[in-house]
Amino acid sequence: MTRCTRRALIRGAALGPLAATAADRLSQPAAERYFPGHGSYGHHTTSYELRLAYDPAAGVLEGRALIRAVAARPLREVELDLARLTVRGARVDGIGVRARTRRSKLLLPTPHPFAAGAPFTLDIAYGGRPGPVRSPFGAIGWDRTGDAHGGTLVAAQPLGAPSWFPCNDRPDDKAEFVFRITVPRGHHALANGTLAEHRADGATECWTYHHSGPMAPYLAALYTGRFAHDTWRARDSATGRTVTGRDAYPAHLSHHARHDLARQPAMIEAFTGWFGPYPFETYGAVVVDADLDEPVENQTLPVFGRNHIDGGRTWETLVAHELAHQWFGNSVSLRDWRDIWLNEGFATYCEWLWSEHIGEDPADAIARREWAALHSRPQNLRLGDPGRDRIFDDRVYTRGACTLHALRLTMGDERFLTLLRSWHHAHRGRSADTRAFVAHAARHAPHTTGPLLHAWLYDEPLPPLPPPSPPPGVGRT
Ligand SMILES: [Zn+2]
Structure with missing residues (x-):
C-alpha cells in the first residue's frame, strides 16, 4: 500500500552514523x-x-x-x-x-x-x-x-x-x-x-x-x-x-x-x-x-x-x-523521529478508513491481510522505538495502522474516533511523543489500552488482532 516520504529523485549512498556536536x-x-x-x-x-x-x-x-x-x-x-x-x-x-x-x-x-x-x-x-x-x-x-x-x-x-x-x-x-x-x-x-x-x-x-x-x-x-x-x-x-x-x-x-x-x-x-x-x-x-x-x-x-x-x-x-498527514504528522508533529509510527501508522490507517468509507475493502479486512503479511516477516521490530535506520521500514506503517485498528476494536468506533479527535485537539500545532499517546489512550480507556499498547508498541512479537466487532462502521459515520 503506502509508504510516503523520504526520497525524491536520486538514490544516494547510505552514510555512516552522524556525529554529535x-x-x-x-x-x-x-x-x-x-x-x-x-x-x-x-x-x-x-x-x-x-x-x-x-x-x-x-x-x-x-x-x-x-x-x-x-x-x-x-x-x-x-x-x-x-x-x-x-x-x-x-x-x-x-x-x-x-x-x-x-x-x-x-x-x-x-x-x-x-x-x-x-x-x-x-x-x-x-x-x-x-x-x-x-x-x-x-x-x-x-x-x-x-x-x-x-x-x-x-x-x-x-x-x-x-x-x-x-x-x-x-x-x-x-x-x-x-x-x-x-x-x-x-x-x-x-x-x-x-x-x-x-x-x-x-x-x-x-x-x-x-x-x-x-x-x-x-x-x-x-x-x-x-x-x-x-x-x-x-x-x-x-x-x-x-x-x-x-x-x-x-x-x-x-x-x-x-x-x-x-x-x-x-x-x-x-x-x-x-x-x-x-x-x-x-x-x-x-x-x-x-x-x-x-x-x-x-x-x-x-x-x-x-x-x-x-x-x-x-x-x-x-x-x-x-x-x-496534515493532522497526524504535520499539525501534531513528532518530538523525535523515534515516534515515527505516530505519523505513518496513523496516515496508513486513514487510508484504510477511506477505503471503508467509499465502499471498498473495510479496514478490518485490510488489517487482517496486513497482519498476516506482518506475521510472516521477522519479529524484530519495536514499533515505539524502531531504531534510526528503520524509521521508514514498511512494518512501521502497517504495524502502526494495525495498532490503531486493535484500539478501535477494543474501544468501539465512537470512543476510538473521540480518542483520535481529542489527540489532535490536545496537541494541535505542537509536537508529541509515543508516551503522551499511551497516556492519552489510558485516559479514554484506562483498563484496556495500557497492556494492549505496550504489546503492540514495545514487544517485538506481533500481538494478535482482537476479533472483529459486529457492525462495521467508522467509515460510514
Ligand atoms: Zn506517510
Missing part, C-alpha cells in the same frame, strides 16, 4: 535522539522569512533568511543546519558577524552573550547551486525535476531542509514562514500556505506566500517551474467553514490529475468529521513532471510524482495518506 551532547534530552548531530537544542525558532531568487537556467539559488528565535539556554554561538550552500554574510541582532561552517553546520557567534529566554534575530545571505543532500535514507531535499522548464521540488523528510535554507532542522522546532520567491517571467513558484502577493516585473515574477503554521523545517516546500492549476472548495464537517484547495500539475497531465485528485474535497469532508477541523488555512496537491519514489506530505502542499497519476485513481490511497 559537543553542544548537542550537553543539551540533548535524556532519551538518545536518532540524529544527534542534526538540529540544535540551543534555541527555538519563531519565524523564517525566506527571500529567494532562483535561476533555473543556471540552477543557482540566491537567498536571504531572516530568522527570529529565542535562546533556550545561555548562548555564545547560534548553531544552524545548512548544506551545500555558501554564506555570503550574516548578522545577529543587526550586527555583522563572522560565520563559521563545519560540515553541514553553520555557526554564528553572538555579539554578546544571550541569556536563556532572550529573543534574537538572524539575517543570513547565502546562495549557490542547491541539490539533494545525502542521508541514511538516500539523497533528499532540493532537487531538479529534469523537465524542459528547469523545474524544482523539495522532498526533505527527514533531514533535507538544510539543502535550501539555514534552519534548526528538528521536527519539534516549529515556526511561522514567509516565502518571497523571484523566478523568471513565465515561471511559477509554489510554497506552503496562502499566496499573499504575486507581481510580474520586467523579466521576473515574484511570488509571496505566508504560512502561519507552525511548521517544522522538513515540511517546508518550494516548487518552481510551469504548472496548470485547479481550484476547489471543501466543506469542513467539524466547523462548517470552507477549506479552499489549489492543485498544481504539468499542463500535459491536467486531465488525469483532475480526475485522480477530484475526491480530495470528499476526503476533507470525511476526515474533518472523524478527526476534527482541518488544521491549516489551505491545501493543495502538487504533481511534478518527474517520477518520485514516494509522495511527500509537505505541509498544506504535498508533492506527487507524475508516476502517481494515471487517470484511474490507482494511487488514491496515497492521496488520502498525504492529506491525513
Whole structure:
C-alpha cells in the first residue's frame, strides 16, 4: 500500500552514523535522539522569512533568511543546519558577524552573550547551486525535476531542509514562514500556505506566500517551474467553514490529475468529521513532471510524482495518506523521529478508513491481510522505538495502522474516533511523543489500552488482532 516520504529523485549512498556536536551532547534530552548531530537544542525558532531568487537556467539559488528565535539556554554561538550552500554574510541582532561552517553546520557567534529566554534575530545571505543532500535514507531535499522548464521540488523528510535554507532542522522546532520567491517571467513558484502577493516585473515574477503554521523545517516546500492549476472548495464537517484547495500539475497531465485528485474535497469532508477541523488555512496537491519514489506530505502542499497519476485513481490511497498527514504528522508533529509510527501508522490507517468509507475493502479486512503479511516477516521490530535506520521500514506503517485498528476494536468506533479527535485537539500545532499517546489512550480507556499498547508498541512479537466487532462502521459515520 503506502509508504510516503523520504526520497525524491536520486538514490544516494547510505552514510555512516552522524556525529554529535559537543553542544548537542550537553543539551540533548535524556532519551538518545536518532540524529544527534542534526538540529540544535540551543534555541527555538519563531519565524523564517525566506527571500529567494532562483535561476533555473543556471540552477543557482540566491537567498536571504531572516530568522527570529529565542535562546533556550545561555548562548555564545547560534548553531544552524545548512548544506551545500555558501554564506555570503550574516548578522545577529543587526550586527555583522563572522560565520563559521563545519560540515553541514553553520555557526554564528553572538555579539554578546544571550541569556536563556532572550529573543534574537538572524539575517543570513547565502546562495549557490542547491541539490539533494545525502542521508541514511538516500539523497533528499532540493532537487531538479529534469523537465524542459528547469523545474524544482523539495522532498526533505527527514533531514533535507538544510539543502535550501539555514534552519534548526528538528521536527519539534516549529515556526511561522514567509516565502518571497523571484523566478523568471513565465515561471511559477509554489510554497506552503496562502499566496499573499504575486507581481510580474520586467523579466521576473515574484511570488509571496505566508504560512502561519507552525511548521517544522522538513515540511517546508518550494516548487518552481510551469504548472496548470485547479481550484476547489471543501466543506469542513467539524466547523462548517470552507477549506479552499489549489492543485498544481504539468499542463500535459491536467486531465488525469483532475480526475485522480477530484475526491480530495470528499476526503476533507470525511476526515474533518472523524478527526476534527482541518488544521491549516489551505491545501493543495502538487504533481511534478518527474517520477518520485514516494509522495511527500509537505505541509498544506504535498508533492506527487507524475508516476502517481494515471487517470484511474490507482494511487488514491496515497492521496488520502498525504492529506491525513496534515493532522497526524504535520499539525501534531513528532518530538523525535523515534515516534515515527505516530505519523505513518496513523496516515496508513486513514487510508484504510477511506477505503471503508467509499465502499471498498473495510479496514478490518485490510488489517487482517496486513497482519498476516506482518506475521510472516521477522519479529524484530519495536514499533515505539524502531531504531534510526528503520524509521521508514514498511512494518512501521502497517504495524502502526494495525495498532490503531486493535484500539478501535477494543474501544468501539465512537470512543476510538473521540480518542483520535481529542489527540489532535490536545496537541494541535505542537509536537508529541509515543508516551503522551499511551497516556492519552489510558485516559479514554484506562483498563484496556495500557497492556494492549505496550504489546503492540514495545514487544517485538506481533500481538494478535482482537476479533472483529459486529457492525462495521467508522467509515460510514
Ligand atoms: Zn506517510
